[in-house]
Amino acid sequence: MLQPFPISTLMSAPSGVQPSVQGPVAVGDLLSEASKRYEQEFLQRPDAFSVSPAAIPLLGTSAVHENISVSVAVDRYTVIVGRARQESSEVRVVSTSSGTVCAFQLPPIEGDGDEPAVEVRKCDWCQIIRSLIQELRQLSGIDISGFTAVVHGTIPPNQSMNSSAALEVAMAALVQRLFPQSFCTVSQMDMLLACRRADQKCLAIGSNAFTSSALEQLTCTFSRQMHAIHADAGDMRIFDFISFPSQPTIRLLLIAPLISQECLQLPLDRWQDSPTEDELAVAAAQLMGRPSLRDMTIEDVDGAPLDDRQRKAVMGVVLEANRVNQLVSMQRSCTAEDLGALLNSDRLANDECLRLLSAIRFLPGIFGCRRVNGSYQSSSGFAALAVADVGVCGSYLVKFAQDYNCTVHVLTPADGAYSSYLKFMAPQH
Template identity: 25%
Template sequence: MSPMSSLSQPVTVPFAASAPGRVNLIGEHTDYNDGFVLPMAIERHVTIHVRPREDRLAVLRTQRDRRPVSLDLTATVAPVARGWSNYVRGVIEGYRRIGFVIPGFDADISATLPAGAGLSSSAALEVAMATVVETLCGRSLSRVEKALLCQRAEHEFAGVPCGIMDQFAVCCGEAGHALQLDCRSREVVAVPIDAAVRVLVFDSGVKHSLADGEYAKRRAECASAAQGLGVGSLRDVTVADLEAAAGRLPATEFARARHVVGEIARVPAFVGALRDRDWDRAGQLMGKSHRSLSADYAVSCPELDRIVALSAGVPGIIGCRMTGGGFGGCAVALVEADGAEATARVLHDAYRDATGIDAAWFLTAAASGPTVVVE
């Protein structure tokens, strides 16, 4: 197998396209409010093994579901009622709409990235499929265009009104760095992750689905709060502005806005703490983020709250918070690099003793974006 460095012509031999998941270090539910986020790509992937066909069909299978999904690439690709294929369908149709003539292919989809864990398995699948299409066609979009196409696929075909963070983090991942993304200007700044710390991803064991309506409800509440405050986005509200306007918003909308406004401010503060190697400050900001997500935004769950509470008593853990859309999924912790695996095992055992859940966890470095390997 050999990696490809760039696209110059269509690939007509078998290949594998991979895209990483992402974990968000801080800045949760701020992307669709034009705020800041700080994700990083992780060392867990969705991989699509591709074998070109002579016809114009795409025949797709996953490692969990061997029943084939067949798509006619000469006709409009439509969504189905629900299911994993909508993420793929939306990407393929997105490229068809902008003039990509996609040749037929067989695709076998596998993953080391758990679904429903808040690690952007859907964005990884979308970006991996986008990379497949570009590789088969021998032409590519910019990373920004690619991320936006994948976001539209999730909106239109999966029914999830996600912000731009996930697709940007997956498309633009840079080894050894988190990405501070301004979701209004789409400016990305690479932030080095110091070798003195590691990132621990800890699965609560509670699965979630953002398509069940709660994610969309939070987004609508934020839009309503912004309208009530007379601004286009909560990005344009300061903490002082919000406190002065407390009586003008319903209590629930005020709480949602308080989280968003505070969380937007926490992202550059956390970046500054990373750059200054001020680990105490970094940990404090992660704790504030989690408490806000749990109390004001109401997207945590008892298991995630328990993980964060237990982490406070584990030596070597700098800070911990829920990550992703919420309603289950994973917590992310910043841990001291020395003894990181032993630290993770202490948290694992404490959580198992408290809940009976034998949680999965892994340590990860910040990874690069999508790759293609000719097989």
């Protein structure tokens, strides 16, 4: 009954990965696991911890629209435990997810800006950390000693929850906690901007391609429980909060199809030479003599000399901006029905995405859903975000995950990043 558009025959999961419904893991449990791993690695207890939630976009974030967005932090976390090593200049960080170690020596502060190791174009988690530590030391000539840390978490890779933004924000919070005297005059916004510069240097890309990550960093840092953040990357110092629907059983669902590498390769080959929506929209803006599509109206698009694909891409940007403005205008009065209708009004999706979205909307208790990553031209890498009453649809989710070969993440809007000391974990006598 729950299969109006069965797609499981078109997608196969990677070996060992099974369809499932995933709920949150308590932060306390994550900290206990990270602390245990720390003791195994370094033969002593960590002194401090930091926690950052994942961030996902609700509406907006188009680079060509100068990154006006509404996003939300959710209860999937990166936690880091660590300890300062005053006698050493080595930073050593262990990742529990990859099993790898990031280790490097801190150079003298006066030569920090010339460190070549962070100037690589292919970025991984270790280079993110190196770049961030460099930026933190450059804030005001801050000199810190080495430290050891363990990174642990529940943010799934490549499923619209930005693990890099959470890693940067959590690492900055941990360093600030480990070296409080060095950072006593540094604000949260200073730390956020350091994360932004580190990300930009590490990825070696221009600001337009990079600022989506900046908005995710902002969300990870400043979010409030059961609220979304409305922000403009043009001025990161100005943002406001939008109340999430207040009904106690309203949640976000992130539905990610399990696609094998063999299946994934097909749409990538098919579309690798095709321009993305943003590239099409940039070309359209140039044809129209506009520096960006910000403040563009539907009437402007109607009279523009654009081909069908460019017009579709531009309309996607304009309509997305309209959806953001509608949600902001609702502020505290936004209901689950209102938010679901805004998600449903996004019609940019290919046939494969539309089949999954239609199946999700067929579930009882679903108010609306949309595609949240990947290209509308290709099904590779896409996921769907839904607003749902889990009191109604919860009993259907396991069967849905099995029938449609996907992982369903049940998410609650969460508070932003924080840090503290681990004295509460001392043994009781």
